[in-house]
Amino acid sequence: MxxxxxRLYAAAAEAAGTHQLSVELSSSPMALQQLLTELNETASVGRAPVADAGRVPSLERxxxxxxxxxxxxxAPVSRGxxxxxxxxDVLPPFAGG
Incomplete structure (x- = not known):
């Protein structure tokens, strides 16, 4: 389709192991919440294990x-x-918050 x-920044890039991903949409338009589900699946495919994986939070988290x-x-997740x-753009909390 x-x-x-x-585009992933800070902790999101660290969790995904990259700063940018392309996510195929199964439908268009798609709810942002559904995109995030597919993003987590896309990011986990083929990702090499990280040496300090115990300290790196999951992309979902x-x-x-x-x-x-x-x-x-x-865009709020509930309506995006x-x-x-x-x-x-995925913008995790910066500087503690």
Whole structure:
């Protein structure tokens, strides 16, 4: 169908092992909550084990505490919608909060 670009920052990038992922959408538009579910699946596929994996939180856990931007506009998880070609930024809490 098509994809969205997900840019990951700070703890989200560390948890995913990359700063950017492309996530194929199974439908468009798609709820942001569904995209996050698919993002976690995409990030876990083929990821090499991390030496300090016990200290690196899961991407799912980081996303649960993060804020999101869709094409530069803040989007609440409960109401956000993404479509093909969108850019989603995952912004974990910085500096403790």
């Amino acid at each position: 098509g994809a969205v670009t997900v 980081v996303c649960a505490q993060s804020s999101f931007l869709i094409n530069g506009t803040r 919608q993404v479509t093909i070609g969108d850019v989603v």
